[in-house]
Each structure stands twice: as structure tokens, then as C-alpha cells.
Amino acid sequence: MKNVSQIIDGKRKIIKKPELLAPAGNLEKLKTTIMYGADAVFVGGKEFSLRSQASNFTIDDIKEAVEFANGYGAHIHVTCNIILHQDNLKGIKEYLKTLDEIGVRAIIVADPYIMRIAKELKLRLEVHVSTQLSTLNLKAIQFYADMGMDRVVLGRETTFEDLKVIMEKTPIDIEYFIHGAMCIHYSGRCMLSNYLSRRDANRGGCSQSCRWYYDLYDQGELVNQEKDMPFSMSSKDMALVDHIGELIELGVDSFKIEGRMKSLHYIATVVSTYRKLIDAYCDNPDEFQFNDFYRQELNKAANRALCHGFFYDNPTKDEQLFNLRDEHPTQEFVIRVLDYDQEKKLAKIEQRNYFQLGDKVEFFSPHHENIVVDIHKIYNEDMEAIEVANHPMEILYIEIDYPVQSHDMGRKV
């Protein structure tokens, strides 16, 4: 068991802070993720990565990402987590060598052949065992440790009680999911998409067929008529926001947030919420009081109901979604701050969604508390006063007394 805290100046402090690992689907999101407090970001490369529909990164993008991350002391992990078929075997060595040369910190791997190659090439980068392998016990972790792996991303089915035992004895680092969507079936072992859409889930083509509606038949008779609740296999998203302290005390090495396909607003909100929470807890764990602010923040960005996944035990009906109507709209992300003129009290902004005079906008940032502002003056680039901001990405100015900062975001209240 790792020593996670120490008495400093008569007060216990956490000395082993977990890494906060977050996703990014493109460079803009990646930079925001880091600025909003992630210690590491995972991205998909164009090769050998799942989520082929997400905007995956070219080698040049990854290079830029590494350089940007270095400036913040953050790291880049690249997912190489497809399950290889015969026609995917070419080019792996060269690809891994390139990732290593450009300074990628870790690759996340699901196929043992890639694990072995990465080790044989004696690369500096770490090799992490993907959650696609649904690792749930210490013996399996030992198996990967014997293969030379550096970290295991545990399966989402791992309960807190099992995690406690695992953390006491694990020979290598452990990454644990704290937030995001989850497969309803065992990861890597679901072929619904393959059978229903001919799309290979284990190579990034999943059509999320689990979330479709299904007829249920018992002895040939239709059970669920049109008026009934549809049968669907969809999980609420996981959020362990109220258990972060317990997870830190266990010495979990990395907290993973999921969602490479999610919006900028979502990523910024989720990352900054967990950043603030982790920092507050680590600074004074014994006096830390969980504040509902954190949960409320997450709810502003989450369009699906949140749950604890397998944290306590097997999820019940309350952790599942049976109806798309259960999805709720998030608060609308309307403003991205580009600059702020202290003297003129004028923020230069990028419009992200429609807003108008009289709207209330809440600004949030990793650097300050949330503030709510009434929009009472909007100007276009020629400094002409306008009433509505209705052109996406248009550069505008708004009057605001509070000194917002570049990269702050504003959402309609």
C-alpha cells in the first residue's frame, strides 16, 4: 500500500496526488483540458486507435500536443487500443517508435502483441493495459506486470471493496474510471455492433447498438408493446464526484475521465470540477467537507443522468436509462473569452452559441470562482453595439466588470 499522506506543519497533507487524466478529441479540446487542470490527456492516433469516429490526431497533432503539454508539466497518452486483425499488423513498430520519439508519455494498449512490441523496442514510453481487457483482479494484474506493463486501467466493473484489496497489493500502477460513459457490457467482449451493424466495436466502429430500442419476446409473445417502456441496454454515465477523497486515500495512481467525443464545454467543466475537488481534498484531507457545488457543476455539462456505476455493487434499474427522454439538455455554452481589457472593462470573446442582451451568463475558469453576469452591452468587431450574438465563432466584445481571463468560458444560466 502506498503512503499517500504526511504530516506537514502539524497538518496531514496528501503527498501522493492522483494523476487527473482526461480525454481530448482535437487540439482545441486538448489545450483546454490541460489549461483547465488535467495532469495528462489521452488522445487517439489515426492508427491503431478505437473511436474512429472521433477526430483522431495525426502525428503532427500529437507532436503539437506534447509540446503544449510540456509547457504545463502535463503528459500525453495515446490510445493504441484496437484488437488487431490480420490486416492491421503492418506498421506498428514504426508508429510506436515515432510516438516515443516525439515524447508521448504512455500508450494505452489492448492487444498483447502491441504490448510485447512496445517492450521489445525498449521505448521510454510507458505501456498501459486498456480497459478493453476488463481487468478486475490482482492475478490478472500480476500477469500484465510480468509482461512488463507499467499500468492497468481497471475494468469499470471493479467495486470499491475490490479496489481496496487491489490497491494494497498491486505491483504496478492502477488507473480507475471516475467519470464518463460506460459500456453496458464487458468492454472488449461486446459484439452487438458487429452483429447488428457489421461495425467492429473492437476496432473503433461501434454503433452503440446497446442503446437502441429492442422488442422483448417471451415464448414468442411480444412483451413490450409500443405504449410500454422500451427495452434498452444503456447505462447512466458514471460520476464518482462524492467519493474522490476515499479514492485518493487508497493511493489510486490515476483518475480517468472518459469522453473523447464530448464537447469543449463538457470537458472544461468536468476537468476543472475534479481539479478543484482533488486539490481541495489533498490540501486538507481531514477537514475537507464535500460541497454540493461539485455535483451541481457536473450536472451543468452532463446530458445524461449520473450514477455510481459499479462502485458499491451491481448497478440496479436506477443506474440504467430506458428512455431517451431521460437525457436532459445541458446549460448552453455561449462564450469563450479571448482577452480582457482591464481599463475598458471589455472582454473580447468568441461566440459559441446564441445569446442576447439581458441574458445571464455564468463564467467559469480554473482560476476563479464561478461568476454570473448580466449581458448589458455587446459590440461587434467594428465596435458597433448589437443586441444579439447569432453568428457562430464571431469575434465580439462584451462589457463586464469582473476581470475574466483568456480561455474562460461562459454558459447561459
Added chain:
Amino acid sequence: MKLVLSLNKKEYLYDYVSMGIEVFVLGGKYSFYSPCTFSLDEIEKMIQEYPQCKFYVAINALYDQHEMDDLEKYIEALSNRHVAGIIFQDFGVLQIVKENHYHFDMMYSPETLNTNACTLNTLKDYGITSAFLSRVIPLEEQMIIQKEVCMPLMLQAHGIEYIAATKRALLTNYQEASHLSFDIEDKENLLIQAHQSPYQFHIYEDSRGTHIFSKTRLYTLDLLNQIHDFDYWYIETLMMSDEEAIEVASLYSDALKSFDNETYNKDVKEYMNLLYRLKTPLDRGFLFDQTVYKLEDMRKIDNEKRESNH
């Protein structure tokens, strides 16, 4: 090539052995799914009564940490009873066997992951001794893998196909949420069908969670000329009636014998007629099909689908 059968009833073991089948997969305390679960005593008795046969036990779930101590004892008990092999997918199972130097044939069967030769050859160096190929790859690729892999490989010959599994109680959860009445205990009679899809899947719940299988049976009875170089030809009897299991086993063992006697090409038509007479839904799975995953290929498929709907 040897025929392998998941044993559905111990009373039929004699019949199967009389047909010439010598390799059996037995369900046990830790099986993820199996047509029948046998106790350690029953397993021991079968091994003693049929010393000419090879018995594998399916320890083919993914195991939680709190199960591991008991699982380790169970594996020790299997070793003491001279079980020949273990069908597994959790590397924790392999690790237990390696640490204790047990002499099982460790057949790696992760349902979906055995899709190329290099990975299997890598895993051979880490302790697997045979493997069950994934059903989601085309026959052509399976044959390439067979040529390049240096360990015995198993191929599904016949039976329903694994689709997905979860630890969650999906049916119980749905029943509680919807208040609809259906018989969750009725393992064989619950089916789901996605809206706008022609496929029906078996769905059932047990203490390990919820399991989804195809309704159709994969069949390869007429493909022996292409696949005879594989080591094991597996019949999945899950969801089969006793009669169907016996009929299918007999057809496939006859086919194998006629292949050895070089009369298969002449006999195969008759075997197929007999198979059709069972009137069970048949399917080729992915044997002659491909899945896609690249964005451009997925778009192409979506467009084709849209056009065919107009």
C-alpha cells in the same frame, strides 16, 4: 481434427463417446455460461469412467477480486482430479495455473479477441497452450491464422454464437423499471430484437449477470474441406434441446468420419439435408462476411442501407 462438445447432460456422455467424440467441455462452478453445470465429484467420475476422453472445464468468466481465493482452490481441485484443460478468458486464471505449475492445457477463449496470429503466438510465450478463434472474423482470415499460429486452435463448428455479456441484471432491472410481466427464469424462451433489425438474440440472466447469444446456429457441416486442418471443431449445445444436441453431434461426427474415409464430398449433401430437417435457424456468422471500422467504410455501408430502404 477432433470434435469437441459442450456437454449438455452427463447421461448422454456414453452416446457421444459411442459416436466417436473424445473431447468435452464441462460447465462447472465458475463457468460463465454452459449448457449444464457439473460438480467436482461428477467431473471426477466422468474422468474415471472415460479415461480415453479429454475433459476441459470452462472457467471462462471475468473474475472479481473477491472471487479469486475460492477460484484458486477450485483450480487446485481440478488439478487434483486430473482435468485435462481449462477454457478461460481471464488472465488471472492463467496466472494462478502458472504460479502453481499445474499441467492443464490452457485454452484461451476470450470470445472476441483471438483475431490474429501474432497475438496468439505472443500469448503462447506467456503460457496459453491452445486457443479458440474469435467468431467475428472471416473464414479466410481464420485459415491464415491457422497456418501461422504454432499451437492447437479450435473453431466453432455449430451452435449459437456469443454476442455480449454483462455483470448487470439487465432483465431484472428492466422488469422492475417497466413493471411488465415476463419469466426471467425461462432461460430459453426470452428473445430480444432491435427495432429495424431482422436478428433475434437469446437473452438470459444468471448469477453472473446477463448473457446474449444469437438465436441462429452457426453451421460449418459442409465446410470440412476448407477447415479440416484445424485441431478442434466445437459444438456449442447451449440452448439446444436434448434431441437437437444428439442429432447435431451425430451428424458432425459422421461427417468427420466420412472425411477420413474420403467419402465426405459424396455424403455431405445428405448430411446437410439431415441438418435442414432439424428445422433450426442456421447462419454463417462472419465466415463469409466482413465487419468495417474505418469511417469511410462505415459511411458506405450506411448509404447502401439507406438506398436499399428507398
